[in-house]
Structure formats: structure tokens, C-alpha cells
Amino acid sequence: MRVIAGTARSLPLKTIEGTDTRPTQDRIKETLFNILHSDIVGCRFLDLYSGSGAIAIEALSRGAKEATLVEIAKPAVSCIKNNLSFTHLNDKAQVMEMDVLSAINRLKGKGVYDIVYMDPPYGKDYEKDVLSALSVSDIIDEYTNIIIEENIDSELDYIESCGFLVKRVKRYKTNKHIFLQLKGSV
Numbered sequence: 001m002r003v004i005a006g007t008a009r010s011l012p013l014k015t016i017e018g019t020d021t022r023p024t025q026d027r028i029k030e031t032l033f034n035i036l037h038s039d040i041v042g043c044r045f046l047d048l049y050s051g052s053g054a055i056a057i058e059a060l061s062r063g064a065k066e067a068t069l070v071e072i073a074k075p076a077v078s079c080i081k082n083n084l085s086f087t088h089l090n091d092k093a094q095v096m097e098m099d100v101l102s103a104i105n106r107l108k109g110k111g112v113y114d115i116v117y118m119d120p121p122y123g124k125d126y127e128k129d130v131l132s133a134l135s136v137s138d139i140i141d142e143y144t145n146i147i148i149e150e151n152i153d154s155e156l157d158y159i160e161s162c163g164f165l166v167k168r169v170k171r172y173k174t175n176k177h178i179f180l181q182l183k184g185s186v
Helices: 026-040 054-061 074-086 100-106 126-135
Strands: 044-048 066-071 093-097 115-118 145-151 164-171 175-182
Touching (some): 026 054, 026 115, 026 164, 026 175, 044 054, 054 066, 100 126
């Protein structure tokens, strides 16, 4: 796994061993950032369930102003910090070692994020609680792009009842990216 483009281009990133994280493949990451291209430069990026930090690091490398990475697993947090240091992007990043819902609550009053990316463990429906928390939070607004990475077969039929509209779905072989915005903003 590596940084695809930007100031840290081609630098290899570490991942933690085992099956606790599922790093996004380089080709999928490249497609995601091609879709987000015009929104990245100067943005505030929130990476929920950060794993190795590769997605937020890619955003920073491509010109995001800052990134907040939320991860609860200690080995993953250590990996994130090592990757940020290696890519020389740690001065633009904040790592929050806690569960996602606590982080959303703690970020209250600290500004709006332009992009929120979440890649929770597949099949657990963690997205429902996260979307419910985000919908009443002041860390997003009608212009915030929210992206969920999930298994290709996941329905997530509760998205609209949580206050969001699906703008786009990009399918890959085994997973997909779902692009959302708050209802009433499309």
C-alpha cells in the first residue's frame, strides 16, 4: 500500500497485521480520489474508523488543509502515527484514539468538515448510529460530502431515515463507496 498522489506520492504505508483492519486497495483509493478531486484541496477531512490512516493521508498529500483521524484500536493508532510521521504530514493531522461516537461528540463546536469518510467493519451496521449522530451534529452541514465504504452486498436501507440522501454509489468487485449529503441539500 502506498500514497497515490501529491506531496507524499509513492511513499509506502504500513498496515497492522491481522484481520482487524481492511486497507483500501490502491486502485480503489485512486478511483475514490479521482471522484473527490475538486473537493480535496483546502478541505477539512474527517476519517472515521481510520485503520492505517491511508485515506486521510492520501487526502493530506493531495492538499487537504487538515485531517482528523478517529481510531480506537491501539495497534492501528500506533500505525497511523508512524505513517503520518513517515509521510511528514503529522503537523496537519489530529489523531483521536477513541470510539467514533465519542469523537463526534467531542468535535462539537470545533468547525464543519468538508468531507467525512467512514470505513467501519463490514456487516455490523455501525453506520446507522454514526449517521444518526452526524445528522444532529454541528460538524457537518448541507455541503459536507459523506462517504461510506461498505461490502458490495450491504443494503444500508436506513440512510434516508437517518436524514441523508444518496448522491452516488460507486461499485467495485467486493465493496462500494456510497456518497451522501444531508437531506434538503441536493
